[in-house]
Amino acid sequence: MISKGSNLPDEDHVMRYVPWTKLRRDENEHVIGFLPQAFELREEEQSLSLNWLEYFSGDRNQRIRESANMFRGIRKVGAKSAYGIGNVRHIKEVCDSNGARVRIVYEPDHENRAHSGIRGLPRDDLSLLDALATQAFVELVRDAEV
Amino acid sequence: MTKKLIGPLSIGTSLVSVGSPQSARHELTYYGLSNALAEAFKELALGEIPLLTMQSALHAAAFSEGTRTMERRVSDLRIPPSPASLISPIGGQPLEERLFDATANVKILTSQIAMHLEREWRDKLFRQLDSLHDPKEWEPDDEPIQQASFATFLKAIIQIKPKRRPGLGLSHAGYLIAAWTDKFDRLTIEFLPNDRVRWVIGRPRDDEPEHIAGQTRVSRLAETLAPYNPEIWFSS
Numbered sequence: 001m002i003s004k005g006s007n008l009p010d011e012d013h014v015m016r017y018v019p020w021t022k023l024r025r026d027e028n029e030h031v032i033g034f035l036p037q038a039f040e041l042r043e044e045e046q047s048l049s050l051n052w053l054e055y056f057s058g059d060r061n062q063r064i065r066e067s068a069n070m071f072r073g074i075r076k077v078g079a080k081s082a083y084g085i086g087n088v089r090h091i092k093e094v095c096d097s098n099g100a101r102v103r104i105v106y107e108p109d110h111e112n113r114a115h116s117g118i119r120g121l122p123r124d125d126l127s128l129l130d131a132l133a134t135q136a137f138v139e140l141v142r143d144a145e146v
Numbered sequence: 147m148t149k150k151l152i153g154p155l156s157i158g159t160s161l162v163s164v165g166s167p168q169s170a171r172h173e174l175t176y177y178g179l180s181n182a183l184a185e186a187f188k189e190l191a192l193g194e195i196p197l198l199t200m201q202s203a204l205h206a207a208a209f210s211e212g213t214r215t216m217e218r219r220v221s222d223l224r225i226p227p228s229p230a231s232l233i234s235p236i237g238g239q240p241l242e243e244r245l246f247d248a249t250a251n252v253k254i255l256t257s258q259i260a261m262h263l264e265r266e267w268r269d270k271l272f273r274q275l276d277s278l279h280d281p282k283e284w285e286p287d288d289e290p291i292q293q294a295s296f297a298t299f300l301k302a303i304i305q306i307k308p309k310r311r312p313g314l315g316l317s318h319a320g321y322l323i324a325a326w327t328d329k330f331d332r333l334t335i336e337f338l339p340n341d342r343v344r345w346v347i348g349r350p351r352d353d354e355p356e357h358i359a360g361q362t363r364v365s366r367l368a369e370t371l372a373p374y375n376p377e378i379w380f381s382s
Contacts, residue, residue, distance in 0.1 A: 020283040024325050024332075025313035027270065029277060032327055035315045036334055036346055042287065042318050078283035098357070126346040127357035130334065134348055135355055 008104045008116055010089035014050040015067045016137065020080040024133070034084055034137060036129035039121075047117030052106060053085070055114035067114060068146040074111045079144055084137030091118070094136040098128040241286075245279040248290030248320075255296060262304060267311060274314045289320030294339035296322055301364045302335070302343060309382035326379030333371070333379045343367055347374055 008014065022038035023031050041048060056066035064085070071077050088104050095102045095118075102120040109115050122128065239247075253272055260268055279290060299322045312324035317336060326333045332348040345367070346359040362370045 019285045019288075020280065021278055021285065021288065021316040023315070024327065024334075025315070026327060027274075027311035027313055029274070029313070032313075035323055035325060037315065037317045037323060037336070040318065076284075076286060078280075080280075080283050126334075126336075126344055126359040130332070130346045130348045130357045130359070131355065134332070 002106050004106055004108055006106050008052055008088045008106055009054070010087075010092075012088050013053040013085055014088060014091070014104060014116055015053050015064065016048070016050050016084045017071050017075070017077065018082050018084055020078050023080075023082055031082065031140070031142070033140060034082075034133040036126055036133045038084065039129050039132040039137070041121060041123055047105070047107065047119045048121055050104075050116045050118065051112070051114040052116040053114075064141060065146055068141075068143060070112055070114055077143055081143045083141045083143065083146070084133075085139040085141065086137040090138075091132070091136040094131050095121070095128065098125070098131050100125070100128055241284065242281050245281055245284065245290050249275050249279050251293055252291055252296040255293065255300065259300060259304065270311060278314060278316050285318075288316065288318050291316060291322055292320040292339065295320065295337045298337040298339065298341055298343060298364050299324065301341065302337065302367055305364070306368055306376075306380060308380035310380055328378050331378050333374075333376070335367070337364075341365065345371070347371075 002008070016039070018034055018038045022035050024033040024035045025031050039048060051067045051070060053060075053063045053067055056063040058066065064083070068077075068083065071083075091104060092102060100120065100122055102118050104118050105116060107115050107117045252275060256263070256268060256271065263271075275291065302324075308326070310326060312326050312335075315323035315325060317323060321339075322337045324335045324337070330348075330350050333345065334348075335343055335345045337343055341364045342361065343364050344359070344361040346357060348355065348357050350356070358374070360370060368376075
């Protein structure tokens with residue numbers, strides 16, 4: 001197990017909660033991806049909040065389920081919400097190619113031992129946010145399906 | 147919370163029907179706002195509002211009289227402070243009421259230009275707004291839709307006249323987001339207060355993903371997007 005503040009291994013994966021209002025939909029409300037704003041920092045945030053999937057044991061589906069359960073236990077999770085999943089190395093490469101050098105760091109707290117964050121994300125860079133939404137977090141899992 | 151539908155409310159020539167919690171505060175909010183809108187229109191009809199600033203004079207050169215009239219109406223609706231904000235402070239208001247008030251206010255705004263939107267378009271827009279403000283899905287730290295953002299959205303829609311309707315979203319700050327998607331071609335526009343928009347286009351180019359972003363005034367949006375073949379997104 002890595003220590004708090006360490007970089008997550010490149011081969012590992014992270015999972016971000018995305019509420020209904022930040023999901024990309026067509027005019028008939030069919031979900032087709034993430035809006036760039038799903039990866040936008042709030043004013044008070046210093047890092048983009050994620051769960052480290054490999055913190056959990058089991059196969060990939062079990063880890064996703066455990067991570068979703070963790071989210072459900074510590075925050076409001078809407079039935080129409082979704083999760084974005086991406087590979088650590090790939091996320092960093094996408095950020096790098098869009099001019100942002102980021103770190104993806106293990107940031108556990110007492111409620112969520114899998115909590116991690118992307119540090120160094122610039123604010124108000126819509127191109128980068130679009131790249132995160134479409135190239136970095138390439139897997140979308142609806143909460144209702146987990 | 148118990149919700150009960152009230153009858154259609156007549157504002158000028160438009161009708162809007164929204165569900166309303168049966169509280170005195172809501173009725174005051176609702177009728178106070180509608181009276182302010184009616185006054186705005188009366189003054190507009192009598193020519194009592196000075197309409198042309200330097201900026202709008204520039205707009206005048208670029209858009210038809212019909213478009214300018216609609217844009218002025220949207221602006222006039224937004225400029226007076228909402229009576230709702232004078233009647234009831236937001237702090238401490240239950241979440242469902244906050245969400246309801248926010249959507250009711252922008253629906254009333256929409257009703258004032260309803261004659262310029264197809265009925266089906268407007269109905270779908272209202273359903274999308276309700277969906278965005280579903281209390282069961284709501285993020286506690288987010289802001290509900292801001293009227294100033296929605297006014298910018300209406301101006302953009304009137305000017306662009308997209309045949310295809312967008313999917314909608316909301317930023318943390320309550321700014322409306324419109325998304326058009328055609329396979330791998332994506333256009334996302336965030337509508338800011340004061341007639342500002344920020345937009346981003348994502349599309350593959352020579353097998354490489356390309357992301358192009360910008361920020362402009364709503365009056366220049368169509369011109370700004372023109373080099374990117376916006377008919378991909380806006381055509382039916």
